Amino acid sequence: MKIGIPKEIKDKEARVAITPQGVAKLIQAKHSVFVESGAGLDSGFSNEQYQTAGANIVSASDAWNTDLVVKVKEPQESEYQYLKQQIVFTFFHLAGVNKSLTEELIKKGTTAVAYESLEDLQGKLPILAPMSAVAGNMSVLMGAYYLAKFNQGNGMQLGTIMNKSYGKVVILGDGVVGQHAAHVASAMGAAVFVAGRHAEKWETLKASLPTVNFFISNSENIAAHILDADLVIGAVLSRGAKAPKIITESLLKTMPLGSVIVDVSIDQGGCFETSRPTTHSDPVFIKHGVVHYCVSNMPGAYPKASTLALTEASINYVLDLADNSLNGFLADKGKIKAINTYQGKITAEKVAKDLGLYDFFQSLNLNAR
Numbered sequence: 276m277k278i279g280i281p282k283e284i285k286d287k288e289a290r291v292a293i294t295p296q297g298v299a300k301l302i303q304a305k306h307s308v309f310v311e312s313g314a315g316l317d318s319g320f321s322n323e324q325y326q327t328a329g330a331n332i333v334s335a336s337d338a339w340n341t342d343l344v345v346k347v348k349e350p351q352e353s354e355y356q357y358l359k360q361q362i363v364f365t366f367f368h369l370a371g372v373n374k375s376l377t378e379e380l381i382k383k384g385t386t387a388v389a390y391e392s393l394e395d396l397q398g399k400l401p402i403l404a405p406m407s408a409v410a411g412n413m414s415v416l417m418g419a420y421y422l423a424k425f426n427q428g429n430g431m432q433l434g435t436i437m438n439k440s441y442g443k444v445v446i447l448g449d450g451v452v453g454q455h456a457a458h459v460a461s462a463m464g465a466a467v468f469v470a471g472r473h474a475e476k477w478e479t480l481k482a483s484l485p486t487v488n489f490f491i492s493n494s495e496n497i498a499a500h501i502l503d504a505d506l507v508i509g510a511v512l513s514r515g516a517k518a519p520k521i522i523t524e525s526l527l528k529t530m531p532l533g534s535v536i537v538d539v540s541i542d543q544g545g546c547f548e549t550s551r552p553t554t555h556s557d558p559v560f561i562k563h564g565v566v567h568y569c570v571s572n573m574p575g576a577y578p579k580a581s582t583l584a585l586t587e588a589s590i591n592y593v594l595d596l597a598d599n600s601l602n603g604f605l606a607d608k609g610k611i612k613a614i615n616t617y618q619g620k621i622t623a624e625k626v627a628k629d630l631g632l633y634d635f636f637q638s639l640n641l642n643a644r
Contacts, residue, residue: 277307277596280330282314285348287316287555289578290585292345292365302329304596311338313428317401318578343596347585348572349376356385358457362596364589366390366406368542369615370629377626380616381635386601387616391542392515392623393592394609400514401555402592404641405584407519407539409574411455411510414429415444415463417573420505421535421566427564429533431505432596435464445500446470447492447521448510452539455481456508457487458641468500497521509538509546515612516625517544520601524548524563530563541569544629611639 339357347364379396422428433442449471471494520539620637
């Protein structure tokens with residue numbers, strides 16, 4: 276199969292979909308790989324490394340003119356021209372703010388296979404998880420940075436000063452993002468409070484997070500905790516659908532002036548009612564005195580680590596698509612969930628509902644039970 280790896284063009288998106296080592300695996304499996312010139316430079320991988328691995332270095336149009344396009348982020352508007360009846364494997368997050376892209380995928384008959392909704396045999400999200408981990412780590416670092424007074428924050432440093440803890444961090448969600456954020460915040464020395472819906476998992480989590488406080492996620496508890504929070508991190512995931520608005524605008528108004536929110540759920544529309552997508556070039560805005568950080572491709576800030584982790588998580592699935600086209604995905608109850616559009620139809624029901632495009636919904640039949 277002809278596999279294309281375009282250069283990412285989203286603002287400050289420095290990751291590349293596959294490392295040269297990953298490309299070598301595809302070449303060994305007798306596939307042809309076409310890498311756009313410069314695609315890996317910001318992640319530390321040169322054209323020469325890809326050529327040594329067996330790839331062809333080509334233009335953007337040639338990288339897109341392939342049977343299987345492997346990317347990191349969803350196609351940008353300027354890339355819509357390249358879409359056709361092919362497979363595109365990337366983070367799509369269509370239920371968030373991508374109605375125009377979804378309509379374009381339908382129009383072109385493109386098969387959109389989404390990293391974020393692919394499940395393994397245990398029902399976990401193996402490709403989303405490492406990027407969620409990076410974003411979770413980063414959320415605390417960015418939050419701490421924007422708490423600085425010169426960033427219009429309240430001037431609180433998160434950490435331990437002379438054996439005394441300073442700063443309060445509230446994390447909404449105890450999944451991969453939330454756990455990684457909690458590790459970083461607690462290691463810094465802040466007081467950390469994590470909201471979750473399943474108390475039965477906390478005993479296990481407390482083994483590695485002994486200083487973290489867990490509480491049941493409901494409106495009353497959250498309202499009480501954010502009253503004096505310095506940093507609130509949105510780590511809410513609703514699989515395949517828009518994130519629920521956990522913090523309403525009226526609730527946000529109760530937060531301290533100069534406090535910071537980091538909405539990691541922004542790819543799926545955000546879990547704060549006041550959130551809107553921002554970029555690495557213009558990452559924050561202030562609403563009701565609260566600094567909002569809502570960058571929709573956070574791991575792109577750390578492309579080397581992110582690309583290595585992404586390739587490790589995705590390469591076997593890329594090989595499956597390259598070896599078997601969609602047959603392997605259509606016969607697997609976890610992989611089939613990654614197919615969001617197919618033959619001019621939306622095959623992810625939650626996406627169709629959230630975008631008001633249910634007329635285009637068509638369920639896929641699973642060939643293997």
